[in-house]
Amino acid sequence: MGLTMTRAAAASAPDFDLPRFFPYRVAVLAERVSQAISQVYLDRFDLSRAEWRVVAALGCNEKMAAKDIGPYSALDKMQVSRAVARLEQEGLIRRVGDKADGRAKIISLTPAGRTLYQRIVPLTLAREAYLLEALEPNEREILSRAMDRLLARAESLIERG
Amino acid sequence: MGLTMTRAAAASAPDFDLPRFFPYRVAVLAERVSQAISQVYLDRFDLSRAEWRVVAALGCNEKMAAKDIGPYSALDKMQVSRAVARLEQEGLIRRVGDKADGRAKIISLTPAGRTLYQRIVPLTLAREAYLLEALEPNEREILSRAMDRLLARAESLIERG
DNA sequence: TATTGTTATACTCTATAACTATA
DNA sequence: TATAGTTATAGAGTATAACAATA
Numbered sequence: 001m002g003l004t005m006t007r008a009a010a011a012s013a014p015d016f017d018l019p020r021f022f023p024y025r026v027a028v029l030a031e032r033v034s035q036a037i038s039q040v041y042l043d044r045f046d047l048s049r050a051e052w053r054v055v056a057a058l059g060c061n062e063k064m065a066a067k068d069i070g071p072y073s074a075l076d077k078m079q080v081s082r083a084v085a086r087l088e089q090e091g092l093i094r095r096v097g098d099k100a101d102g103r104a105k106i107i108s109l110t111p112a113g114r115t116l117y118q119r120i121v122p123l124t125l126a127r128e129a130y131l132l133e134a135l136e137p138n139e140r141e142i143l144s145r146a147m148d149r150l151l152a153r154a155e156s157l158i159e160r161g
Numbered sequence: 162m163g164l165t166m167t168r169a170a171a172a173s174a175p176d177f178d179l180p181r182f183f184p185y186r187v188a189v190l191a192e193r194v195s196q197a198i199s200q201v202y203l204d205r206f207d208l209s210r211a212e213w214r215v216v217a218a219l220g221c222n223e224k225m226a227a228k229d230i231g232p233y234s235a236l237d238k239m240q241v242s243r244a245v246a247r248l249e250q251e252g253l254i255r256r257v258g259d260k261a262d263g264r265a266k267i268i269s270l271t272p273a274g275r276t277l278y279q280r281i282v283p284l285t286l287a288r289e290a291y292l293l294e295a296l297e298p299n300e301r302e303i304l305s306r307a308m309d310r311l312l313a314r315a316e317s318l319i320e321r322g
Numbered sequence: 323t324a325t326t327g328t329t330a331t332a333c334t335c336t337a338t339a340a341c342t343a344t345a
Numbered sequence: 346t347a348t349a350g351t352t353a354t355a356g357a358g359t360a361t362a363a364c365a366a367t368a
Contacts, residue, residue, distance in 0.1 A: 015286075016217070016220065016221065016282045016285075016286060017221055018214065018217045018218055018221055018233065018234060019233070021217075021285070021289060022194075022289050022292065023194045023195065023197075023198045023285070023288075023289060023292075024214070024217075024235075025308055026187070026190060026191045026194050026308070027191045027195055027235075028235045028312065029187060029191070029308050029311060029312050029315070030187045030188045030191030030192075031191075031235070032312055032315035032316055032319065033183075033184045033187050033188070033311070033315045034184065034188055035315070035319050036184075036315045036319050037184045039318075039319070039322060043322075048357085048358085049358095050358090053179065053185070056177070056179045056182075056185075057179055059177065060177065060178055060179055065326085066326075066327065067325085067326060067327080072179065072180070073179060074185075074188075074189045074192070076359090076360090077326080077327070077328095078327095078328085078329095078359085078360085079358090079359085080327090081327060081328060081329090082328095082358095084327095085328085101325095101326080101367080101368075102326095102366075102367050102368080103325065103326040103327070103366065103367045103368070104325095104326060104327080104367095105326085105327075121177045124177075124184070125176075125177060127184075127318055128182060128183050128184060130314060130318060131183065131184075131311055131314045131315060131318070132183060132311075133314075134307070134310035134311055134313070134314050135307055135310065135311075139303055139306075139307055142300055142303045142304070142307075143303070143304060143307045145300075146295070146296055146300055146303075146304050147186055147187070147190050149295035149296065150190060150194070150292055150293075150295055150296075151189065151190050151193055152295070153291060153292045153294075153295050154190070154193035154194045154196070154197045154292060155193055157197035157200075157288055157291060157292070158193065158196050158197050158200070161200060161204075209334085211335095226349080227349070227350065228348085228349060228350080237336090237337090238350070238351095239336085239337085239338095239350095239352090240335090240336090241350090242350065242351060242352090243335095243351095245350095246351085259349095262344080262345075262348095262349080263343075263344050263345080263349095264342095264343065264344045264345070264348065264349040264350070265344095265348095265349060265350080266349085266350075
């Protein structure tokens with residue numbers, strides 16, 4: 001990981017090595033992990049990644065307004081809107097108007113949606129467990145904390161431009 | 162991180178929590194890191210991610226055949242082909258036929274391409290360094306090894322389907 | 323005037339495969 | 346028959362913004 005940052009060379013030949021560049025490595029890792037997991041929700045159950053995230057969010061939370069699904073699942077409001085529209089067509093979720101706020105719609109899984117969720121979850125958890133078996137418990141803890149800190153730093157970089 | 166894997170509940174309510182699900186977390190992290198880095202190569206220098214990777218590969222390697230750029234930069238041959246075509250139009254790379262293999266074309270940066278590379282690299286390294294400042298040296302080492310192992314496991318999951 | 327959610331549009335990316343030229 | 350690389354095409358995903366309804 002370009003971790004040592006030994007800038008032996010000056011601007012004319014900076015110490016840059018793509019395969020060790022952290023942003024590259026995390027992109028490749030995430031892409032491969034996503035492929036491995038999407039074999040479950042996409043290939044076997046024909047859900048897009050956004051649709052799977054919405055199902056997962058509702059599986060964890062029972063009832064949510066669309067505006068809360070976005071922040072919970074790292075999707076923007078259009079991705080949520082489109083995913084929710086398709087999931088409703090497929091009979092996997094239902095929407096009812098919120099009495100408290102006429103603009104909002106409360107979204108929840110139908111029984112079919114919950115059954116789907118319950119089928120997918122064990123398969124994805126098994127794959128996650130297989131991935132994490134590569135690590136010792138203390139390594140997992142360090143990884144988890146590292147990811148939280150890196151995410152916070154990435155977000156502060158994005159903010160400042 | 163769904164790391165503890167305490168499956169207290171049975172299939173009817175598996176211990177699934179999207180925000181702690183490792184594949185979700187690594188996807189979100191990679192996306193945010195990519196946004197933070199693409200502010201450099203995309204917003205300031207108008208390169209797509211694939212184009213930046215090709216420039217970076219050639220910055221690290223001087224001369225490469227297209228077939229070697231793909232594996233080096235985690236791009237498929239079409240992504241390489243398109244990126245290379247645009248970079249050539251922009252005068253950032255050049256292609257010459259390989260005398261040893263009439264099918265292959267040897268690709269290298271032009272002086273303009275190398276100048277661009279040398280401008281981008283310090284900026285991306287600075288952002289990488291900022292991200293990694295969040296971690297102690299030993300944490301970086303553990304993270305680096307963890308990423309290698311997780312990648313290998315993800316690839317073996319993909320292979321077996 | 324701001325927020326919730328949908329729709330429209332254009333653009334980019336991706337995936338598959340057909341195609342050429344060489345080997 | 347296989348490989349290096351390009352091109353074609355269609356589908357999926359993305360970004361921006363306009364829009365309607367409600368607050």
